[in-house]
Amino acid sequence: MPDEIPRVPIALRVNGKRYALEVEPRLLLVDFLRRELRLTGTHVGCDTTYCGACTVLLNGVSVKSCTALAVQADQSEVLTVEGLEQDGRLHPLQQAFADHHGLQCGYCTPGMLLSAYQLLAKSPNPSEAEMRKGIAGNTCRCTGYQNIFKAIRAAAAQMRGR
Amino acid sequence: MPAKRNIRARKPAARKAPRPKLEEAAQWVGKPLPRKEEGRLVRGKGKFVDDYELPGMLHLWLVRSPYGHARVTHIDVSQAEAQPGVVCTLTGPEVAKLVRPFLEIGPEPGAKIVDYPMGVDKVRYQGEPVAAVVAETALAAADAAELVRVDYEPLPAVVDPEDALRDATLLHESAGTNVVWQGEFDYGDVDKAFQQAAHIVHIDRLHFHRFTSAPLEPNAVIAQWDPGEDFITFWCNNSFPAFAIQFLALALGIRIDQMRVQTYDIGGSFGIKITNYPYMALCALASRKAGGRPVKWIETRTDHMTASAHGNERVFRSTRVALDTSGRILAIESRHIDDCGAYPRYEPLGCIIWAQVLPGAYRFRNYRVRFTQVTTNKCPVGPNRGYSRMQHLWFLERVVDICAHALGIPADEMRRRNYIRADEFPYTTPNGCVYDSGDYARMLALAQERIGWDDWKEKQRRARAEGRLVGIGIGTTLDSGTNNFGQSRLLNPNAPFSGQSGVAIVKLGIDGNISVSLGSVPQGQGHETTSAQVVADVLNVTPELVSVRPGFDTERNAHTGHSGTYASQFAVTGLSAAHGAAQKLKAEMKRLAVFALNAKEDKLEFGMGAQGPEVRVRGSDKAIPYWGLANLVNVNNAVLPAKLQDVTLNCRYVYRPPFRLPDLKRKYGNLTLTYSAQLHIAVIEVDRDTYVPRILDYAVVDDCGRVVNPLIVEGQVHGATAHGIGAALLETCSYDENGNLRNATFSDYVPITSVNMPTLRTGHLESPSPFTFNGAKGMGEGGGAPLHAISAALQDALYAQGVIIDDSHNNASSLFHLLERTRAGRAAQIVRVESRAAAARR
């Protein structure tokens, strides 16, 4: 094992903000976000790409940031939960999760919100099956998913009405 | 529907609407108020342990045993210590010199078990820590940990609790046996009941499987041992800190007041995080060794599944059930063997906690059980959601259900004949517990209505005619809450704790703000919101004006020796305390207002004025705002008369339920204060070709007394249902005969997801508790009803095939084997019915 691991420069935009940093090649995207940028809203719940607590959007596509390297996000656009709120206004999904008790401990919520965000971007009026599939990669241990479905439906209706 | 409110709004909107009538009682309790907690959590601004970054912080990585049972012959950390960034290491033998073994709660033989936070000369479960590496970064620690050399001498493992009973392989030589605790429970006149029985049903063996509620946030600790003051600060997610600090103080050889334990947001616990204190001890030791720098440890998911805590596994042997001619249960006799894994830790409390619900929802008066708990080479257990009662209630539901099938009585009718009747509450059980209120038959009727029982019966008849395997199952369960720790004396007469308590401080701050601190450790249960509702009602303000401190803190917040979040009790202990403290504060405010407004006490009214909350003299313009009262005490107090000098506006209240010690000889007494109930009905089809069980419909009815916040209660019901369905059909901790956990990752354990969680038809009943100030009962653990209902539905689907559902976990593969064995005539004869014509005629 070499004493010094060579660092690799990366440049990317996270939640609209530009960053240029040097990182260890093995650094995971989630650790980059959490430790280097101190964006701790993105969580880690497993080590086998199952739970989705770490979900972010990479160039508009949801990825599990525990299974991507920071260097893979070079020249990319990343959206995390911290980027959902605009001008002090919650995103309709955030507001709907809050109104419908779509969370309890809140540990899954950031990842859940981003999967739901992508789902509604693709399918503004998702069917029950689409909705279930849309968040199938996100484990919630608290809510039994019922209120998450309610929240997504409510947010979808609100976003369509805008 | 919850009221739509922008959760960002902190201040109440200027009130143009007519001023609300003052002194309105219970405006907020009972409302589906969205939680105060949501604001930070939906923004990703929650504060979980791993989010803390402290100056100079180091990271700890554990080296863990790959064996279920082995002797550790040699550990060499020299290569790891030489790595860049590594600050120090710890090994089992070193830890054993630095700490005393953890306290054992039970008597001998269990008390002779020696439990250190690391394996010392032996490892007893896969994943048991044997060494730790502390480094500047988590990656450096993990890299160096790979260079720690450990020599093991594998030993035969014992993983089956009944094998463990034979003591052929011993886990703890110091105890001389694998038995932790053993006792007889005998109530009523069991022998006489069997003599009078018309039918006796024998059930050879039932098995409740091992699973975990697996919170999404793993265990996590930061510890800092300040060498100057000899003082340890913990940032952690332990969910029963009052318990943990007692264990830690004894082990580390310090006083409880040499520790500060704090939590903030916690990503779920479900009881599993109660027993993470060994890791708190290791981080503290590592911090001391590293010269007082803070040390962080974040558990990986695989380590969590292997080595944090699982729920109790239990085997029910040689059960005999005495019934009368009409299927009324007269007596049950059985032998129960509970498997607590490698170390007891919170155990043997589970050996008595089941007795809170000894007869379940049923009226039988005669019961005899021999209860034994053993250690095995598996992960230690922790008080997982539904703790110990769920296992017992599943057993009772299997008994009732199997008897119904065996005697040809419809499942619903069987229950109606045996339920405790609504007019019998408060109901004293054979062992002296007092069920506060309830109406199980009405819950059943409501659940039947929700699911469309008659419709499903008809559909089932048609499906069966086509050869399809469709079953309908009922699960009745109890969620006993607010436990009396006095029950521990039934296990160990010398146990130093009893009773229960909840505490809160409600304070009117210098500027008139109302703040609350609680002794609970919420992990999603919305304590900030419900306590604000209760306090708002007492002080006639809106809940937005009540700020509740998140998390637990031995220095900053209120706490008692029972503080934590466990045993379905916050609605009783926590809210009674918040209510009591708010009333104390209100009484002080009244005394101040009498002086300030020169008015009679009975003329005062509390409520929202144009400028905020105020106390007014009824029918006049005279008023003083709350901040004015605070001002009189804190800032402008030269005017205060001597008789008001004791007023602090900082009021602490401890709520103690009216418990007494149980009668040790008769093993008799009230073990819990409240009894919530749930009734589930599941409709399931087992695919004839693939054996995949599929839920076709699902109904849930809950009754937790008066509901403080319907949104939160419903959320708890959903969550407990998901855990139960997951456990019944997907989740099991499966060990091979060498003690290897076969499904130690989420990908193998497959926690329930959005695609296999059915849509729930929910119904609700309110039987107020006569024993609590507002009729509320604790809830949240749920009682594992889906396990009961799904086992019953599978039983109903497969009874005609000769199959007996004898395990709480069933999936396509186990159902395939069950059916194949039965068809080939190789299935063990689990159930036998003995009917006595003579007795039947009597």
Ligand code: FES
């Ligand atoms: S942490 Fe990325 S999927 Fe679980």
Ligand code: FES
């Ligand atoms: S809210 Fe706790 S895991 Fe989803």
